[in-house]
Amino acid sequence: MSTSAPVSVAVEARAASKIFSRGKPNQVVALESINLSVRQGGFVALIGPSGCGKSTLLRLMAGLVPATEGEIFVNGKAADQARRDRDYGMAFQSASLFDWRTVTRNIELPLELLGWSKDQRSKRSAEMLDLVQLSDFGDHYPNQLSGGMQQRVAIARALSFKPSILLMDEPFGALDEMTREHMQAELLRIWEDTQTSVVFVTHSIPEAVFLAQRVIVMSPRPGRIVADIDVDLGPRGFGTREDPEFFNKITEVREALRAVEVP
Amino acid sequence: MDSLDEGVDAAVVRAEIRRYERRARLRNVVRRVVVFAAFVIALSLLYSGYKAVGQSIDDAQRDWPVIGSVMPATNDLIMPPISAILSEFDDPPQRRNAKTLGQFIFEASLFTAREAFFGFVAGIVLGLSLAILMLRSRTIERGLMPYVVVSQTVPLVAIAPIIVIWGQTNFGWLPFTWNAWMSVSIIATYLTFFPVAVNGLKGLQSPSAESIELMDSYAASRTQTLLKLRFPASVPYLFAALKLAASASIVGAIVGEISSGVGGGIGRLILDFASRYTTGPERLYASVAGAAVLGIVVFGLISIAERYALRGRAQENPVV
Ligand SMILES: Nc1ncnc2c1ncn2[C@@H]1O[C@H](COP(=O)(O)OP(=O)(O)O)[C@@H](O)[C@H]1O
Ligand SMILES: [Mg+2]
Secondary structure, three states: OOOOOOOOEEEEEEEEEEEEOOOOOOOEEEEEEEEEEEEOOOEEEEEOOOOOOHHHHHHHHOOOOOOOEEEEEEOOEEHHHHHHOOOEEEEOOOOOOOOOOOHHHHHHHHHHHOOOOHHHHHHHHHHHHHHOOOHHHOOOOHHHOOHHHHHHHHHHHHHOOOOOEEEEEOOOOOOOHHHHHHHHHHHHHHHHHHOOEEEEEEOOHHHHHHHOOEEEEEOOOOEOEEEEEEOOOOOOOOOHHHOHHHHHHHHHHHHHHHHHOOO | OOOOOOOOOHHHHHHHHHHHHHHHHHHHHHHHHHHHHHHHHHHHHHHHHHHHHHHHHHHHOOOOOOEOOOEOOOOOOOOOOHHHHHHHOOOOOOOOOOOOHHHHHHHHHHHHHHHHHHHHHHHHHHHHHHHHHHHHOHHHHHHHHHHHHHHOOOOHHHHHHHHHHHOOOOOOOOOOOOOHHHHHHHHHHHHHHHHHHHHHHHHHOOOOHHHHHHHHHOOOOHHHHHHHHHHHHHHHHHHHHHHHHHHHHHHHHHHHHHHHOOOOOHHHHHHHHHHOHHHOHHHHHHHHHHHHHHHHHHHHHHHHHHHHHOOOOOOOOOOO
């Protein structure tokens, strides 16, 4: 086994592959030889056509499924160890809130699992509600909230125990365009406030370009990295979406995607 | 989220919404009570109407033999009038005892309810244990589930006497003395554990893959995932089962009493009045009505508990 990655790197994939049902007739090569390194505090977007293995790569990073070949390091440790050390928070497309828990108690769920005291928990959940601007809704149940508010709760829950890495799988995929843009701005504000490293899976090109410092473009199955595009738009704001450079980057990502499209 | 009008305080709006919700809940309860009362009245009218028609035909034309031959006869022995059944509640059934039939039925109901309650609780414990066991492994599920299902196809009247006979053993190792009614509880357990096991398993398996991954991402232990995710997710499924199980436990207790002869409960009361039917048919009807009320009360209690336990959740009821 090789040496671990330097600690200033949040996530590193070395020649990582994932084959599901290996050797069986229904074998699926989901990922092929992924090399990727995300620096601490960075914001990286993964984009690619549906089924290209974005979610699988995220789950590999999360230590939820093991790589078939190659290695994944998170904060200098094997991904599975990082999972056990609670190094990251996760958010999914469906907010996956527990509908029998109030907003506050949803946010406190990871803290309960970590054995925090009640006082510590309510102090932290109040902070997190403040961070996602839902302080008035702590006693509400998830089904009383809009989709955007539910996602904000999910983000608050993911960050409640201050993990150093946030892994997000199309978290805004189910939201309408207006809410989505609002949530993107919110996420960037939270990212700047908390200095968490973010890996963000999306299939929206403008979303990837608006949010990320780097956009990783993946090919259709088996997923490979085909482009690694730096996005240098400075601090995002209302003007960003009208910035010519924003459009240039969108075009660049689109062309990278088109180049690998299967006809 | 922003208030619609600067002058309207969000707290006032929310209080207004809560008041509205409370009114809606109250309306809902009233509607249920009215519907139920209407149902009971309709049933009584049907009964009395049929009886009235049968009686008038019987009196007028004896050569038109439908009621009394292909349909039940309507005389006071076979269909006592509802007024007679109701007034019977107030009559003492025993000559040297001032206790009214209503009191007898009430006490017998409590006795049966106790049997059913212990059986019910034991059934929940057994059913949930089986569900958790089957959750642990597919192999166990596939091996166990057929037997769980088959257990319910054995007729209750066949196993009830066996259980009661086993119960006559002197279980010296028990910290309490075994009573005959406890054997009846076991019969209730036998009917109760089944819906709890089947629906409980369905509920424990109901969380989405993402919810399970979320727990895994927190490195939650299996027990933590069970207690914080799977079990709460199964509560709506469990209540659907508990409503079935509660009625089943009453039925189990009554059938258990009848087929084993254990005395003191409503089943035994029904058995006694059935054997002395000709001297007082109203008593049998009254005690059957008592058993029905017991079932309805138990069902209602579970429904109330369900509403409380599921408050705040999405409205959809899981399909049983
Ligand atoms: N648990 C699994 N078992 C078998 N195949 C899987 C599994 N998870 C994902 N796959 C397959 O791997 C491929 C990549 O899936 P996924 O990572 O979900 O793609 P994306 O998120 O980019 O849409 C798909 O073809 C999918 O069918
Ligand atoms: Mg996906």
